[in-house]
Amino acid sequence: MKSLLFLGRQPNLGIAELESVYGADHLTFIWDRFVASDLPIESFNLNRLGSVVKIAEIIDEIPLSQMKEIDFPLAEVTSKHLKDNAVSSKFNLAISSYGIGMNTSELTRLTLTMKKNLKKEGFSIRIIPNKHEAISTAQVIHNNLTDNTKGLEIVLVRKKDSILIAKTYQEQDIEAYTARDQARPFRDAFVGMLPPKLAQTIINLAVGQTDLKTIEILDPFCGTGVLLQEALLMGCPTVIGADLEERMVDFSRGNIDWLENKFDGSEQSIIIEQGDATSTNWQKFNCVAAETYLGKPLSTIPRKDFLREIIEPVNLLHKKFLKNLAVQIASGTRICLAVPAWRTENNQFVHLSVLDQLADLGYNRIALEKVSSKDLLYFRPDQIVARELVILTRK
Ligand SMILES: C[S@@+](CC[C@H](N)C(=O)[O-])C[C@H]1O[C@@H](n2cnc3c(N)ncnc32)[C@H](O)[C@@H]1O
Known part of the structure; x- marks a missing residue:
């Protein structure tokens, strides 16, 4: 060793x-x-x-x-x-x-x-x-x-x-992470703050062993652009971001402009446009990495019936998104999504039910050797909505 x-x-x-x-x-x-x-x-x-x-x-x-x-x-x-x-x-x-x-x-x-x-x-x-x-x-x-x-x-x-x-x-380099996280001009507490370190992990799970220099990465839920920012810093030649909300598109563009003034990314291609992930036809890409829509932020564990109400539309959005994505990507295309999972009273997590229909939607869930898929959860001890990291390939 x-x-x-x-x-x-x-x-x-x-x-x-x-x-x-x-x-x-x-x-x-x-x-x-x-x-x-x-x-x-x-x-x-x-x-x-x-x-x-x-x-x-x-x-x-x-x-x-x-x-x-x-x-x-x-x-x-x-x-x-x-x-x-x-x-x-x-x-x-x-x-x-x-x-x-x-x-x-x-x-x-x-x-x-x-x-x-x-x-x-x-x-x-x-x-x-x-x-x-x-x-x-x-x-x-x-x-x-x-x-x-x-x-x-x-x-x-x-x-x-x-x-x-x-x-x-x-x-x-903790200071470098903090600097690019907290100094970004556009932040939004409601949309959530994807920590840059977690963005890097999501990108790495999506990219796998492929050379970063060949990666054209799509984030269809780009929000304030943390994932796009990290993909640029890691050296991806093309990053494509989209978000349903025009305001978020502006935030992402503003943050990437700020980044470009600090780090030289002149050789890289950046496209950020408004678009609904359930229907947009994105520009050419060969890898997908995103923190998707996490639903309503929660500070306490909700009652069962209320939780069902919260989850249903989020689940449907993910299903429509995955259907829309499936027809645009080649077989073998790799994807990593951070999707929501909700903590329950007995400290278990409720998962999106669409994760049980991935095969029908045209995807294989990648099973890693050294760690079980069910353990790929990111949460702080006080968080109700965790992020579940799901690695997929198009069948
Ligand atoms: C959890 S946030 C992502 C935050 C992002 N990772 C960042 O760096 O700020 C989810 C984003 O999905 C967007 N969204 C929600 N529904 C969408 C849809 N149907 N299509 C595209 N984006 C959507 C929201 O506007 C929000 O910006």
């Missing part, structure tokens, strides 16, 4: 995203939020993966029984890193551990032993103290721990009877 991937708040989405883009054969689920891969670290581009928050390069794996002597392999890894990168000035060092049962004082003791030994080799080390078993993303960034010549975070992750030793390679 060469790479270690840390999944975000909803690990199932991260697993699905990785499997879609890199293939199940390259992934080994370790536990909780950790996945290992036989692909080299450079294969992973964190800027395009919405549900993966950190990647590290696996350097060594030692049996759990050798835990007491772990300072030897760690000293070796660090010493080699310092020499390979010709480090001559003061260097920041941190250790984060996951599931190996080392408390913060044991970790601190370990780092101090390493500091002492590395000093003998002529290196000047500054230790980043452990307030917890793992240091925070902010500490990694502020102490330059992903800059090979300035610092290093060693990550220790329990894997059954062994410990993986890895070097942090990249952290998700």
Whole structure:
């Protein structure tokens, strides 16, 4: 195994995203939020993966029984890193551990032993103290721990009877996501705020292993244009957006204009037009990704009969949309839709019934190997309306 991937708040989405883009054969689920891969670290581009928050390069794996002597392999890894990168000035060092049962004082003791030994080799080390078993993303960034010549975070992750030793390679750029999410000139709380990270995951599930440079992506429910924006930043040459409401079309156009002033997208083709997803004939596209209409926003769990009333028109809209789409796409065209699912009192989710008629409508639902379709739900703990990610291909 060469790479270690840390999944975000909803690990199932991260697993699905990785499997879609890199293939199940390259992934080994370790536990909780950790996945290992036989692909080299450079294969992973964190800027395009919405549900993966950190990647590290696996350097060594030692049996759990050798835990007491772990300072030897760690000293070796660090010493080699310092020499390979010709480090001559003061260097920041941190250790984060996951599931190996080392408390913060044991970790601190370990780092101090390493500091002492590395000093003998002529290196000047500054230790980043452990307030917890793992240091925070902010500490990694502020102490330059992903800059090979300035610092290093060693990550220790329990894997059954062994410990993986890895070097942090990249952290998700939270500030960049926040900047493009909150600085967009047109936002609409009612239509909902699709987080840019989730937009990326939806796009990745739709694109799969196809080269992004060949993707002409359609979002028929574009709203304020978050998905279009992320598709452009990921490098799709053509993005097509449509929305029933003219106001939303203006919002999307305004947001994309703003984006184009900040990032150069001059080579990319952008079409945004008003259109009803149940009847529009869209311009040429070869991939579909959308957060569809989620229905009435809810802040409390509705009564059963009221919920039925809410769901019925939303379900019908989806059915008509899927019928309209089916006649416009070639067999094999891949689609990812974030559709609504509603939380009930026993913490289960009610799904759109149209999802049981997909075969009749001309679609195959893609079943992933490493995660079940029913677990592809995105929601915050207080949310009633979740987004269910549905991956389809045209039959
Ligand atoms: C959940 S929002 C999508 C928000 C979007 N992802 C964004 O980035 O802002 C759903 C959108 O679907 C649009 N919509 C509702 N019914 C539609 C229809 N029949 N055809 C096209 N768009 C529709 C709404 O106007 C709304 O903007």
